[in-house]
Structures are given as C-alpha cells and as structure tokens.
Amino acid sequence: MSHGDENGYDSGRTDDAYSTIGGTRQTRTRLPDGEGGDGYSAPRRPARASRSLITMAGVVVLLIAAIAFANMGGGRGDGNDGGSGSAGSKPEAASTAATGTKPVTGKNGTIPSGFAHDEQGAQSAASNYAVALGSVGMFKKDSRHEIVNTIYTAEAAAKLRGPQDAAYSADFLGKLGLDPSGNAPQGSTFVSRTIPVGTKIEAFEGNTAKVSVWYTGLIGMSGAGSTDPVRTSWKTWTVQLSWTGDGWKAVSDTQKDGPAPVPGDVAASTSDEISKAVEEYGGFTYAR
Template identity: 65%
Template sequence: MSNDDHYGGGDVGGTGQTRTRLPDSPSDPYGTPRRTPRASRGLVTVVGVVVLLVAAIAFANQSSDSSGGDTASDKPPTTTSTAPTGTAPVTTKSAGIPKGFAHDEQGAQSAAANFAVALGSDGMLKKDVRHALVDGIYTAEAAAQRKGTQDTAYSPAFLATLGLDPNGNAPQGNTFVTRAVPVGTHIESYTPTTAKVSVWYTGLVGMSGAKSTTPVRTTWKTWTFELTWAGEDWKVVSDTQQDGPAPVPGDVAASSSDDISKAVQEFGGFTYAR
C-alpha cells in the first residue's frame, strides 16, 4: 500500500496543501496506524475462511442426511447409529411375539432382535409356551423340525441341571432368570424375499435364590438368523449362535439374589425396532 493510497492522494481534503512525510522511526505516531490495516485484513481473511469452512461442513451434513441412496449397511457406524430410525415399531403381537414387521432392511433387523428376545426368554423352558413361540417365529417347515429337537434338548434331565422341575418351574422362593437383551443388529445380506441378520446381545441366565448354586450371570453372544418373507411377515428359516464379542467385565459389585429377583419382576422388556 502506497502513501498516496493510504492518505487519499497528494492533497489533504482537496485544499492544495501538501503534507511532508518524515521517515519512519520507533516514535513515529503514524507508524502503527499504517500497519494496522494489514493485520485487520489478515484477520478478516482468516475469519472468512473459517465461516466458509463451517458453511461447507453444514451443507455436506445436510446433503448426507437428505440423500436416500445408501442403506444403513453401506455406511460405517456413526454417533447416532444406536438411535431409532424411520420405520415405526410393530403395534401387534401374536402369542406374545411382535408381528407385522416392515418389509425392508429395518423390518428384518427389528424382527431378528425381537425373535432373539422371545427365544431367549423363560417361556422356552415350558413346552406349551415354547411350541407357541416356535410356531410364531419359524416357517411352518422349520418349526416342525425345531419342536421335536427342542423337546429333546429341554428334557427333564437338562432342566434339573438348571435347578428346575420337569415342567420348567423354579423351586419355591427362587426365580429362574433367562433374558436376551439385544445390543445391536447387523444386516449380513438382504433381498426383498430373504435376509440374513446378526444380533449381538448380552444374556442373563441363572437361578436367583438364597440357596442357588447357579447364580445369575451374564453372557455375550451373536445370534444370526436366516429370514424369509412369508405370510406378509418375516419368518426364521434357520439360526446359529456363537460366543462374543464380549467386553471386559466391569467393576460393579454383584447384587444380592433378592435384588435380582425383584429387578426381574419389576423391569419389563422392550419391543425392539431398528
């Protein structure tokens, strides 16, 4: 910037008077004002860049939220990956099992999570309830195969190892706890007629009671369901389980058997929707 630019030319106020500019010195009263515009201009430039950057980020986020091209399985987890998504949860049940799941990826994930809860409940210990659950969750062909196999697995001898009688009942004064609590779901594959969904869940299993030799403990497993769209809803064709992923145990002290029994009775479960 020249002196003429800074002072508006050789004349001051158009009077014809001429101002003589002395050389700069440390005590020059005009020195600091002359350099200030450069600093101000630099500050304005920085602020402008920051504003443009924030605007660009906001625009990018808005564009990403409004686009519908990618499915949830195509994107890495985000800070909102555990928040409910757009499909509304089911509003009806059959034999205690939610039904009427959406015919899309979200519906398949919701179905798998709720199936894990039902199949991990204490209803599976009682033959009549177990058959109703299996009939409501599996296809007719798969249910017919499962019921015989499960009746053999839940034999009186097996139930006795859990501390239960042949009908799946706990001794008086005791509460048998078995729950599956989904932590998250993942679409392995999807078509409009089939889906493979994995459910990562933590389980509670054991006998709560003063004399129990099998106290309630936690498990961590992944339950994978092969689903098919049949009869206007998702049904299970086959399923498998594997251990983990399991986190490092926390340092919270175990509660008493009375507290566990009370919690199981007071705290109900959820209908899970993705």
C-alpha cells in the first residue's frame, strides 16, 4: 500500500488516490560525606572557596552518574520490556520512550529484517513495512514487486502484484507528474515518504499479530514547474501479520484516514528547500 493507491487496488484501503502506504533503570547518586571533619576544622580557609569546591565536586559526581545512567539504558537488549500490553489497552505514559531493545541490523534488500518473535517485534516489523510501502520505490514496477514480495506472504504477494500494476498505470503516474516508468522530470524531485508516529497491538496470539500504525505521509512533486506540490497526510494502517520461517509477514491490511492534528502555522517551504531536505535527510529503522 502506498501513497499512490487508487481504485482498483482492492486491499481494504480508502479511495483516496494519494493515500499513503502501499526500561529504563533508576540510579541514585549519594554524595560522600566530607572527610577530615566539617568546615570548622579549617578556620583559615575562606568559607566561599569551600563552597565553590563542594559545588564543583558535586557537579562532577552528577555528570559521572548521568553518563553511567545513559550507558546502562543503552545496553539493554534482553527483550523483557514487553509490548504495548493487552489488546486494546491504553498505552502507558512512557510508551513512546525507548525500550532498550536495539534495532535490528539485518536487511532483506532495502527493508530491515530480523524482528523478534514477540509483540515488540511485530510492532517494529509493521512500522518498517509501512515505511517501505509508502516509499518512492512503490511507483516503479521492479522495485514495487521486490517490496511486496519481501513484506507479504507468498500467497498474499501473488494476489497483490496484478491489481497493483493495474493501479499504478501510466495514466495514474502521469497525474503525479511521473513518466510511465515512475521517473520524475529532470530537475524535479518526486517525494513519497511514510513517517510512523506510533504503533498499537490490536491482537497477539504467538504466531499471529494485528498491528495498527499511525503515521503521517509526504507526497508530491518538488520542482519549479510542479503543479502537484508536496503535502502531508495522516493515516492509520492496520496489518495482519503471520510468523513464518522468514519472520513476520503481512497477510492482509486495511487503511483509514486520521487521526489528523490541526495544521500548524509554519509557512510552507520552497520547492528547492524540500528537494534539498529529501536528498540530505535519510530515513530510520524503527524499533519498539
């Protein structure tokens, strides 16, 4: 599912032609008691200098403690932090904080792989799959097939390829300013990105998981003569995942609009600024 899905691509999505998507540990630091008695044992030392030394020592100790705390938090990876809880439960206040589980390092083509066989792994897989399905690669046949074959089960992928190829027709691509092969005009940059905002486990039963990904998307053509400027969208993509020999695979999915926040008052950037940002800022590997 990508930004460019349209009618005819029957996978439970909306009819929006520009629809996007194809523990921390606590540490206490106790400052040591002063050695050699209290401050009155040295009457010749100015009280102000003594306070300065104590203050400096306290700052150093706190800095060391902060560094140690940060290092402890980054080294966890035992997977015992759990997922988002039971199906439909309200996320905790710290649900968007880092879990301590390190992101995967594997890759299946350009898509991250090797997600854990648990709730966190399912949410991580869904987030990264949403990113891939909302990428520019979905608008070119060869890369689209590669993405679909990687994300979906073999059976689901076989059913999707045909309808998707029909949906990404030359006429549809033309409306986006692309040529029949999905290429942007010289001097222009086609933008299509999915940025997950959060995930939620709808259901989890060991080898199956239903995950919803709330995301914002970017879609449009950046260029001097563009009549389809880059704009944002807000969607929720829900995917049914199955655990296979190759990890989590998508079986089916649906999509709906929102939730969408009130637009901000930041002025729109120029086409050159958007093009430069797309070229300079890479994406992420998402992990719960």
